[in-house]
Amino acid sequence: MSDNLTVIKKRKFSPSFFASWEMVLVYILVLINLMLMIFQPDIYFASGTMSSMISYSLISAIMVFGMIFILLLGDIDVSIASIMLLSAMFMGYTYGATHNAFLAILVSIGVGGACGFINGYLVSKFKMPAVIVTIATSMIFRGAARIKMGEDKINTYPSWFSNIGWNNFLGIPVSLWIFIAFAIIFGLILHTTSYGRKLYFIGNNPTASLYSGINTMWFKVSVFTIMGALAGVSAVFFIGRYTGIDYSMGKGLEMDIIAVCVLGGVSTAGGKGKIYGPVIATFVYGFLKYALELMNMEANTIKLVTGIVIIIAVIIPLIDKQFIDNCYKFFSCSNSKELASIRFQERDNLKIIDNEIFRIKEDKTAGEKEKSEKVNALKLRKDEIKKRSNERYAVVLETVKAAKAAKKKKIAAKK
């Protein structure tokens, strides 16, 4: 940041930290909690509500990490819910046959990984669009599960799975422990290893990364395989919460996961996003849903509200200087470029003078009298600038109006 020539200033705590997207998510999280405290105090302060809220948010949250990776590549995977179903099915059959929980979980992860591998191979080897491939494979995986299961339910799972979904360990839900462990592992992979840097590289420019010697094809396959394996892990959580499955298990879950990632600031265009945004967003999304359920809202009203929240979350980062300028241009300069540019020029000039005044005031070498003289001169200059720009504005306004009137006349003449 600094070299030897410049005077090293003591770095102040940046106020932009509080306006960063992750902090906004934290505010929303606090807001949800406050709202619950105010509207449903007896439920909120009851023992166990907090931990059940957390477990509820984490039912399928493990898949978020895989989805971050895939979105960073600029791809998307909508087949994860179907992969989860397929691996849950195989896990159930394996456990039913062998009563070996370890083997069952291993099979689940293996099946998930294999499904992810198929996705990744189709996407990267044949350069097929990821959306279509995963839509199709989601149909295939769910269809395959349905062919095998029919309308049956599978309940042959180890009974201790429900600990993950419902119980606490040292006062904190078991699922949260596992989630934190996964978050740390994947955060380290993403932010400290070369694998993580390559993810950003490929997401930002696949061609450049190919030319600089990254084997993008197998890299993509590996990312999709990780996603599939995580879906297999997630099946354990899901069964821990709901004990049994049928063929409609987790339908529409993929959209929730993608929504969480987007809410957490991961760009679907690739190459942008951090691990802690989605981690916080997981809780925001889960808490929001739980809070709405506590307020006795219907399932479909909740859907509507979550949709609105996603849109707001996506639009908020768009509100920058450019956006505000455009709004200003639209509302107070009658949508004319010329008028707006006069105003913006005036604003910029005034800012320069303001900075100058500030500099003079801070200057310790000059005397008080000298300072006030200089400041007064600059203030006069400011007034002059304002006056001149107002005059110009009035002149241009007339021409703009005349042009508009001429246009109207032309249209009227045409008619």
Add this chain to the structure above:
Amino acid sequence: MMGNNGMSAAVGKRKFGGVIKKITGAREFGLTVAFAVLIVLALIITPDLFQVETLLSNLRNYAYVGIMVLGMMGVIITGGIDLSVGSTLALTGAITATILNNAYDNKTNFPTFVLVIIGIAVGAVCGFINGVLIGKLKVQPMIATLATMYIYRGAAYIVSGGTWITASKLTDGFKNLTTGKFLGIYHIIWYLIILIAIFAVFYRYTTSGRRFYAVGTNEESAKIIGIKTDRVKILAYTVMGTLAGFCGILFVSNLAIFNASIGDGVELDVIAICVLGGVSIVGGKGTLLGAVIAFLMMTIVSAFLSMITGMSVWSDALKGLIIVVAVLVNVITAYMSEKRTLKERVI
């Protein structure tokens, strides 16, 4: 592919071969062959399928998907995607069905054409919101329509109150909107045919239609040429929404039953048909002919699967498999033709 044909004509050799190449090299050729094979297969396995009445009734129940394909094609050509069509369909269905339900309770008669106008307007507004989010606010199409999918679906439940509205509540005029016959063919199929004709002209011969391709091929250069890309996108999504709204009415009228979960997952069918028909998901490529052939193929497939007993559980998996294979074939033929073009350039 077109450039390739032009090249061979310029060389002046193999004129007849050029014609054959033009036919076999067309994007739709592989699809047509697949379609023919499928029909032969279906003929062998279930000869009952090929009775006019069976075909017509299958087409009648699947026609609304075909209508939405026409709009979805435009959206995908501009480089976007619309996941909210199923929910838009449900929302317009909810509004029209609720109006009819209330009219029935009050023992008044509600004119059908007003219902159609309301439905189309609602659909257009839904599409317009998508368009503004994507075109003006530059939200990713996938995310914007994902969110509006939730919103419209929730709104459909709120409007209808989550109840079933059955055939007895709907007026005969409304039901006749689709199930009536003209020249022996159901009205809904006529709508499909008319809309296909309109959109064939729209995508190929009108300026607005060509702008879709321009925006999808290269948005930056389209902007430099002077195309207002945001407006083109808004138009694409509004057309899509309008068609989805229209389909909402047709759906309720056709099945004479309403529930707020109608059209759940139909967006995937629609997108799949577009891709099957050779519309490139990254934008800028695709013809209506291919999409229509793909639609007919999917109609046959779903009819075929419903004819064989015990096959209904297979339908999803088979559909997915067909999509994967079709996209794979598309990718491979595109790669081969690229290679061929390069070879001819060297000569």
